[in-house]
Amino acid sequence: xxxxxxxxxxxxxxxxxxxxxxxxxxxxxxxxxxxxxxxxxxxxxxxxxxxxxxxxxxxxxxxxxxxxxxxxxxxxxxxxxxxxxxxxxxxxxxxxxxxxxxxxxxxxxxxxxxxxxxxxxxxxxxxxxxxxxxxxxxxxxxxxxxxxxxxxxxxxxxxxxxxxxxxxxxxxxxxxxxxxxxxxxxxxxxxxxxxxxxx
Numbered sequence: 001x002x003x004x005x006x007x008x009x010x011x012x013x014x015x016x017x018x019x020x021x022x023x024x025x026x027x028x029x030x031x032x033x034x035x036x037x038x039x040x041x042x043x044x045x046x047x048x049x050x051x052x053x054x055x056x057x058x059x060x061x062x063x064x065x066x067x068x069x070x071x072x073x074x075x076x077x078x079x080x081x082x083x084x085x086x087x088x089x090x091x092x093x094x095x096x097x098x099x100x101x102x103x104x105x106x107x108x109x110x111x112x113x114x115x116x117x118x119x120x121x122x123x124x125x126x127x128x129x130x131x132x133x134x135x136x137x138x139x140x141x142x143x144x145x146x147x148x149x150x151x152x153x154x155x156x157x158x159x160x161x162x163x164x165x166x167x168x169x170x171x172x173x174x175x176x177x178x179x180x181x182x183x184x185x186x187x188x189x190x191x192x193x194x195x196x197x198x199x
Contacts, residue, residue: 026048050117111129128169
């Protein structure tokens with residue numbers, strides 16, 4: 001894709017919304033796991049593991065695709081600081097989306113628990129059995145989950161701002177496409193203030 005395109009690649013948009021569905025499902029499952037015990041917890045855990053692995057797999061597909069296809073520039077009238085904050089928050093989102101399921105996989109491996117994706121398909125352990133390491137990774141998994149929740153709230157607020165208040169086409173570029181870009185955009189494509197979202 002041309003890096004000056006006003007829209008994200010269709011495959012990126014598809015992966016984005018698949019991940020949105022998985023992430024929100026994971027958030028509800030996670031809340032349920034915290035507040036539930038007994039058979040219900042086991043059922044939620046059986047959902048939690050494959051969803052986490054699916055998110056990890058999609059991140060591994062999405063990031064190279066994003067680097068290969070590029071992204072539309074943010075609006076010219078958006079302050080440079082906001083552009084840099086947007087870029088930084090997207091970097092953190094990618095890092096947490098990658099780290100959280102990977103740490104979860106490592107945590108289960110260290111605890112000696114199977115990582116069953118589906119019936120008859122169990123992932124191999126990636127770390128040796130070590131209960132101390134399990135405790136450390138469990139704490140890290142929780143901290144990253146809280147950070148991720150905060151990032152999701154910020155990302156949602158930014159999306160609503162662009163879609164409902166600014167109406168600058170940023171939200172549309174990740175939904176239907178066909179974003180309308182001001183004529184001045186092309187004049188600033190190579191300026192030092194141009195910061196592209198990672199998506």
